[in-house]
Amino acid sequence: MSAKDLRTKSAAELQKELLDLRREQFNLRMARATGQAAKPDQFSKVRRNIARLKTVQGEQRRAAKGK
Template identity: 50%
Template structure:
């Protein structure tokens, strides 16, 4: 699990890549849940929250780039 400081240290492009990676993981976790193969159910919540964190940090970085 990544921390908010890790995300803040990334560039906007890196955040976009991380978001794509997390979305793929979320899809795979949902697929595992549907087929009954999901073992670590708490990971679904962690990924969902990491996606929200990445989106929040990316939005803030984009907003600060516009004001500069």
């Protein structure tokens, strides 16, 4: 998921994507706690995707506020 792709989505789509990523992050955390974590690098990928998505949301909010 790239920031360029995220910028083309609407606010509702971004919110849904954020919810999905948060769910995935929770599931990874639970898998790690129970000793079932298969891919440790997935934690950082999900965390970075969440940060990227929130950055785009902030950009869109500032752009809408400026109009």
